[in-house]
Amino acid sequence: MIKLISSLxxxxxxxxxxxxxxxxxxxxxxxxxxxxxxxxxxxxYPLQLQYILGKEFLVKNYGVSGRTLLKKGDFPYxxxxxxxxxxxxxxxxxxxxxxxxxxxxxNWIHKNEFKKDYLDMIATFKSSMxxxxxxxxxxxxxxxxxxxxxxxxxxxxxxxxxxxxxAEETGAxxxxxYTPFQGKNELLPDGVHxxxxxxxxxxxxxxxxxx
Numbered sequence: 001m002i003k004l005i006s007s008l009x010x011x012x013x014x015x016x017x018x019x020x021x022x023x024x025x026x027x028x029x030x031x032x033x034x035x036x037x038x039x040x041x042x043x044x045y046p047l048q049l050q051y052i053l054g055k056e057f058l059v060k061n062y063g064v065s066g067r068t069l070l071k072k073g074d075f076p077y078x079x080x081x082x083x084x085x086x087x088x089x090x091x092x093x094x095x096x097x098x099x100x101x102x103x104x105x106x107n108w109i110h111k112n113e114f115k116k117d118y119l120d121m122i123a124t125f126k127s128s129m130x131x132x133x134x135x136x137x138x139x140x141x142x143x144x145x146x147x148x149x150x151x152x153x154x155x156x157x158x159x160x161x162x163x164x165x166x167a168e169e170t171g172a173x174x175x176x177x178y179t180p181f182q183g184k185n186e187l188l189p190d191g192v193h194x195x196x197x198x199x200x201x202x203x204x205x206x207x208x209x210x211x
Contacts, residue, residue, distance in 0.1 A: 023058035026210070027091035029077070029125075033141065033192075034063025034097050036199060043196045048203035053210065057093075062086050069098040071117050073107040078121070087128040094125055095206060097138035097177070099159050100192070104149035111158065118166045135172040136209055137163055141202070142181050145191025175209045177202055 028034050028046040036044025039061040042051075046061035053059065062085060067077040077083060077098060086094070102108060122135060129135075139160060143152035156178075167174050180201050181187055187198035194202060 023056055024093060025089060025091045026053070026057055026059040026093040026095065027086050027089055028059065028061050028063060028095045028097070029082075029086060030063040030095075030097035030138075031067050031077075031101055032063065032065035033100065033194065033199075033202075034061065035065050036061070036063065039063065043199060045194075045199040045202040045206070048200050049206055052203055052207040057210075060089060060091075062089075063097075066101055067098070068102045068107050069117055069121060070102050070107055070110050070114055071120075072110045072113065073102060074104070075101070086125060090128045090130070091125075092130060092133045093210060094129065094133065094135045095138065095175070096121070096136065097140065099155065099163070100140045100143070100150055103143075103151045103154035103159060105151075106149070108151075108154055108158075114159065115162045115166060118162070119170065122166070122170045122172060134210075135170065136175050136206070137167050137172045138175045138206075139163060139178045141177050141194055141198070142188065143192055144185045144188050147191045150192050173209065175206055177205055180205055 034045065038044065041047065044061055046059050050057065050059040062082040064077060064080045064082050066075050067080060068075060069077060071078055102114060140155055143150050143155060146152060164174065181198065187194055189195055
């Protein structure tokens with residue numbers, strides 16, 4: 001009997017490993033809005049996304065608070081271990097939600113390099129991905145109150161057009177995370193970071209795009 005139970009446990013373990021290996025790998029790259037309360041916190045949008053997508057997908061949170069897409073930003077995502085971890089993960093689906101911190105004055109002085117740096121980031125990640133892998137560029141959530149130096153006018157009037165240009169030139173798809181938050185300022189308590197309900201809306205919108 002003990003041998004039978006042991007065999008069943010081993011089989012379940014092997015099945016679980018096999019399921020994880022066969023799952024579609026999804027990498028979520030971003031700043032504090034992606035990282036959320038913590039990379040393994042169930043309220044973070046990537047883990048909410050995992051719940052929505054189900055076991056056929058394996059979603060990994062590679063968000064790092066305060067990071068920029070700009071290589072010359074104050075805290076570039078490029079310099080983080082998570083950047084290398086994404087390359088090693090070799091995702092089949094890549095979600096990029098960077099740019100919010102780039103709108104800070106000390107970072108946006110390098111705005112002329114934003115598009116090139118975005119193109120470079122996508123090219124770098126593509127080098128470790130399968131040819132039919134998909135890349136999604138997120139239009140950042142609104143900034144309902146300029147805070148932490150993050151500026152709504154920069155995000156909307158200057159950065160957004162560049163994101164559409166990057167998507168067109170790379171074949172990436174756009175996920176609009178701005179529109180679903182319109183008229184719902186209560187979802188952004190500090191004007192920048194979505195609450196749990198807001199993170200849930202992000203997860204739902206991204207899930208719709210993936211499926």
